[in-house]
Amino acid sequence: MWRRSPSFILDRTSSSPPMAADTTRTPIQNPDSISAYYQTRAAHHGVITSEWLSQAQAAVGGVVSGDEHPVSSLNELGNEKSFNVIEEFNSWRKQPDLAEAVAAIRALAAVIRASEATTMMELEIELKKASDTLKSWDKTSISLTAGCDLFIRYVTRTSALEYEDFNSAKSRLLERAEKFGEISCKARRIIAMLSQDFIFDGCTILVHGLSRVVLEILKTAAQNNKLFRVLCTEGRPDGTGVLLSSELSKLDIPVKLLLDSAVAYSMDEVDMVFVGADGVVESGGIINMMGTYQIALVAHSMNKPVYVAAESYKFARLYPLDQKDMAPALRPIEFGLKIPTKVEVERSARDYTPPQYLTLLFTDLGVLSPSVVSDELIQLYL
């Protein structure tokens, strides 16, 4: 890599200016250059407990009624639409069990509900505008972008809408939005069921990152009385592995905590690797927490299967060619020691794992090989 001078230079220069450019373009960009997505993740990591999760389970069904209030109040304020959407989105996002995409979908549904449009076309434009503001609010979040895109497709791509009068069409749209939100919530359950066939008694599973889907999978496996062992990576800097291991130990699953750098050392005893995904891209590769790529590389070279658990709303029409081919998602990293100002720090929060290092993707569409992702996306978007 070092020989490729241009990209090397590019890396240097890109670390500061591009963010500035971004903030000037979008006024509602979150204040500092830190990725909002990873900020929320970090915040959630602090509070995710089994109580939270059980509460969230209940919320899947009944959440709509409880949160009706903020929607209406905001509408009455009569603020401009963009503000409205983001507030709405943030209020949904506060719930740790609600994935970002689902929050976005709920927020967009609220937009439909609040809309004063009188024609389908108007409504569609309004929806489009809202989703655009949402997307530009946090460009680093892939699932947010993907969720918005998917919702727009799902809601508007129906011929039935053309034959009805506006009000029934609108209520139908809302119906679809609700249904879509529900499907997204159910997805995690489906994935957990699908993955059970792959966990066999006596196996050792390496887990990286704190993925709600992976946790659900392991929990379901434990409930099914499967005997297995979990190795958790530490997951610097958030300590995701520490949280996950404490969750698992509550379920009486034998857990061992590893340093992030001890993956290759312990790969010998591992039978399979489970990771979540922030986004699944068109090539079939995944974008996930930093470190996933190197774990996949190690696993691939030792012929261990790498399984990815991801809901289908994380499928994004992106196609990164290499690690640098994405908008950088930065976050603060604490090294404990004081770092001289001359020393650069790599602050990227995520990496891209190419599809050839992945074995299977567990999604609510079924268990897919990486190449199928693109097929699904083409069918969805074309």
Added chain:
Amino acid sequence: MESRRNPRAVVDPKVRQVGFFTSSQPDSSSTQQQQQQTDPIPASASSPPVSTISPSGNSLSPVMIPPPRLNSSDTFPLRGAAAGASSAVSPSSFSYSNRRDFPDGSTTASPGRHSRGSFVKSSTPVASSLPGIGMDSMAAAKSSSVPASGLTTVSVVTMPPGLAEKASGMEVQSDQKKNPKSLKEKTTKAERRAIQEAQRAAKAAAKADGGKVPPGTSASVASTSVKVAKPAKPSTQKNEVSVAAGVTEKKGGPSEKDRKKDAPHPRMQYDDESRVVKAKRRAVVKQTEAKNRVELFRHLPQYEHGTQLPDLETKFFQLDPMHPAVYKVGLQYLSGDISGGNARCIAMLQAFQEVVKDYSTPPEKNLNRDMTAKISSYVSFLIECRPLSISMGNAIRFVKNRIAKLPITLSESEAKAALQSDIERFINDKIIGADMVIVKHAVTKIRDGDVLLTYGSPTAVEMILLHAHELKKKFRVLVVDSRPKLEGQLLLRRLIKRGISCTYTHINAISYIMHEVTKVFLGASSVLSNGTVYSRVGTACVAMVASAFRVPVLVCCEAYKFHERVQLDSICSNELGDPNAISKVHGREDINYLDGLTNNANLQFLNLMYDATPSDYISMIITDYGMVPPTSVPVIVREYQKEHLLV
């Protein structure tokens, strides 16, 4: 270990044909015996039908053609003789005719039947294909002296069951032409047939005798094949006599078929002599076939360059059915004035638009059918000028489909207008519009500071580079080129004119230059459904080097060039260019070492036009449906074809 070494032999391309030859009753026993000697595994001996096809039996199969590369001393004279076809009695003619028979399309026939059929044909097509070279006279001369011997062999040999009727049918046809007409009046059908058989037998005998004579018969295989061939042949003759009545009925069949498939199949196998002859008879453009073709690529058409153009020009007024627009485009293909997938396709479609404009339905004919037939004949003319590209094939399919789908209620002028606008829309949406979309997608992948490599002169990539430059992206371009076309220079010229910083190099330096490249942009002639990219020769090399250096390879290709075919190598379907282009360097008289060697039998030139890049070396395909991995080409093909028919 011994058993493992045997199958190796099958991998040799020549020996592959053994799959077609199961034993006829007499020789199967011999092969089996020998097989038991060589093959230590008893299982294969216990199941004869399998064993005869098996590789171990193959080396002893009487009908096997001696693999040319085993005895290279033998092959070269053979090839020369084959290409020249100077004398039918030469030792080479036997193996020549065999070789030609091998790819003959009748794959549906059972292996056994095919093997026997091939013998029958081996004697005849030489005569039918070379009517001018004294075969007739020779046959006539022999006819008086040999008939008796021919008849005796018929009586001696027992007839094996299930003979190749198709083969005999063809034979009859060719014989009929060969026969002097005076015979017909005097003799009855049976008599005539007998005489023919005699002639043929005599010829074969003469050939076989000659086959034993030559000094260089190092291959014992060759001699065995000749020996076994003799008994096999009369048996077919007898059968023929017995089915003579049936054959006469069938005679009408093939000629009708001939008329039907007026256009030569786009992927015709050009080493199949009989088909080539048939195609030639229909051909408008008289192409002289190049001599000394490379063994592995004999199935592809290769013509002497530059000979046919004056001939065609003089013929202009004789070719009454050809529309001048089509004629013009054909000539432009032939002379190389129009090249590049999109340009060729657009030129063809525009010619078809002209055709539609000037078309009027002949009385008592249906517009849909007549127009389709017309387009077919034009297409066959264009194929003769230059083999179709896959993109053109898709475009033709579209045009024909539109014609077929025209509602019968439309008046002629309405139908013509509809067709013209359909073609116009295809050009605008699928070619020009698609390029726009590709450019839009591809530009997002170009970042400041990139070094982009491109090979040859792909139009889509040129548009991308120019557009990226307009967007004020800072990048450098490496244009890699290769002889003999040197298309890259044209691209280079246009890029430099716009002020893009470029580096120009030949493909020889690719491994040196690759380390500074950040992305490789390539064009494609076609993308096949297994993700294989079929493109200008040299592309595979560039893609492989790039992937070895872990540089992403982006292929830009419009979706109308996608095809559901699967191709694993660049051998079975390709195009051969002018061999002179690689043997001579213009403007360098001092290094023309090959002057005067072009017709040497020991020298073959291979100027391939395309190659196939496996999908492993391709990171992304940029098409008008977005950026997709090579694995999802079949999805696009499926979706596209659906839409394609609905447009």
